[in-house]
Amino acid sequence: MAKYKLWVVAAATVLLLAGCTSLQSNLSSSSSIKSTKKLQTTGKVTDSMYEGVIDNNQYKTSQTRGLTTQQSNTAFDVKSLESGLLNISKKQFPTDKYLYQEGQTIKTAEAQKWLARQSKDNTLGLNPEDNGEKEPDKRNPLYLQQILEQDFLGADGALEGMSIGLGMNQVDYYAKEQYGATFETKISSAMMAQQGKQMANKVLTRLRQKKGLSKTTIVVGLYKQAPKDSLVGGTFFAYGVSKNGSTTIDSWHKMNQANQVFPLVNDEKAVNQSDADAFTSFKGQVQTFFPNLSGVTAQAHYEDGVLAGMNITVNTQFYSETEIMSFTQYIATAADKYLPQNIPLDISISSAEGVQAYVGRAAGSKGFSTHVFGSY
Structure with a gap:
């Protein structure tokens, strides 16, 4: 972010x-x-x-x-x-x-x-x-x-x-x-x-x-x-x-700062339930569209109880570059639709071989930037 x-x-x-x-x-x-x-x-x-x-x-x-x-x-x-x-x-x-x-x-x-x-x-x-x-x-x-x-x-x-x-x-x-x-x-x-x-x-x-x-x-x-x-x-x-x-x-x-992991673990209470629900919707949509995922997690940062930024990690099993390209574009679309607006977002897409792609939105920006890491 x-x-x-x-x-x-x-x-x-x-x-x-x-x-x-x-x-x-x-x-x-x-x-x-x-x-x-x-x-x-x-x-x-x-x-x-x-x-x-x-x-x-x-x-x-x-x-x-x-x-x-x-x-x-x-x-x-x-x-x-x-x-x-x-x-x-x-x-x-x-x-x-x-x-x-x-x-x-x-x-x-x-x-x-x-x-x-x-x-x-x-x-x-x-x-x-x-x-x-x-x-x-x-x-x-x-x-x-x-x-x-x-x-x-x-x-x-x-x-x-x-x-x-x-x-x-x-x-x-x-x-x-x-x-x-x-x-x-x-x-x-x-x-x-x-x-x-x-x-x-x-x-x-x-x-x-x-x-x-x-x-x-x-x-x-x-x-x-x-x-x-x-x-x-x-x-x-x-x-x-x-x-x-x-x-x-x-x-x-x-x-007054707080950091929290999504999905919530150990019956932890959400700092803001609407933020937790938004991530759940994003995660569910992504996993439905691309089932070959190892996991989707997020780290949220709060200032005075207000969401100030979120970092999301998506672990995949994809190996095809065209699959990663399509998936990256879909991630950006789903993030814009389901995740909170007007906050900085970082989304890294990784496999066991390393980072495959990145989706990000800077503070105050309405659009997302994307990049797929090629093999050349």
């Missing part, structure tokens, strides 16, 4: 879609970015995307992306944290005024220390010290699971803004002994928010001490990790902005 690719495509990937170009030649004359020196950038396809910075003909990868306290989070969480933080960043750092760079300030080794428990050997640990208890309701859980940095530059390449995402556990998975059974410590929403806000202030204090960050605007987003067996990623529940060298965030903005 153009705005809410929370589940499938990491935000950093879309920054690489265009070829390298100089900033002066790439930005239109109406852009509010005024270049003072030439920079290599990735270019951008739409106004909703940032231009990424290229240094010495190479794209700098993130120092913190994918770092976790343990291997319990899903791939959905890594991607949802990244794309969700990028959407929060756009509120403070408009895409027509800032360039994007993967986080470079918090180094990998430093982030690993922050994610670990506090101890005599690691005074930088943001997670609480191990109290030696093994029972779920007595032990000190790991509250912080992920940390992510995103940087925003001016036209001259100077760092002007930063966003930090803190991925907080709602369930901490642990073993009482090495290679033993997995146990769970559940963390309440109130405790998760309390710990997240305290950690945010600690992170701000540390960042302000770094060169060039004493007055930089810093956004901190608090993200609720999805449970280990979830079929969707987690969601952001709050964010705050620190300006003028402040080491605390005194005003937090609440966020």
Whole structure:
């Protein structure tokens, strides 16, 4: 989706879609970015995307992306944290005024220390010290699971803004002994928010001490990790902005987000029943017309209870290119007829051999774009 690719495509990937170009030649004359020196950038396809910075003909990868306290989070969480933080960043750092760079300030080794428990050997640990208890309701859980940095530059390449995402556990998975059974410590929403806000202030204090960050605007987003067996990623529940060298965030903005899988599983209640019914109608129509399907599923994203985007995966058993062409056209027709209007939609058609076709509709668009991947 153009705005809410929370589940499938990491935000950093879309920054690489265009070829390298100089900033002066790439930005239109109406852009509010005024270049003072030439920079290599990735270019951008739409106004909703940032231009990424290229240094010495190479794209700098993130120092913190994918770092976790343990291997319990899903791939959905890594991607949802990244794309969700990028959407929060756009509120403070408009895409027509800032360039994007993967986080470079918090180094990998430093982030690993922050994610670990506090101890005599690691005074930088943001997670609480191990109290030696093994029972779920007595032990000190790991509250912080992920940390992510995103940087925003001016036209001259100077760092002007930063966003930090803190991925907080709602369930901490642990073993009482090495290679033993997995146990769970559940963390309440109130405790998760309390710990997240305290950690945010600690992170701000540390960042302000770094060169060039004493007055930089810093956004901190608090993200609720999805449970280990979830079929969707987690969601952001709050964010705050620190300006003028402040080491605390005194005003937090609440966020009401939800992700849901269609068809509904485990007797889960629909966020919006009409959306669930619309998908059921679409799924039934598609499976009736093309019976050789392995499955049709969707991931829906909600903002304040309103559907903000949907990503659908259709698994097929087709091998004929002409079958795929016909099926793709039918998918676009059925989507337009049965699925909710005026939201971004991504529909991928795949088989065991890989992605065969794509159907998509951007936010605000009435029509669908389609593409069939050929063998040549």
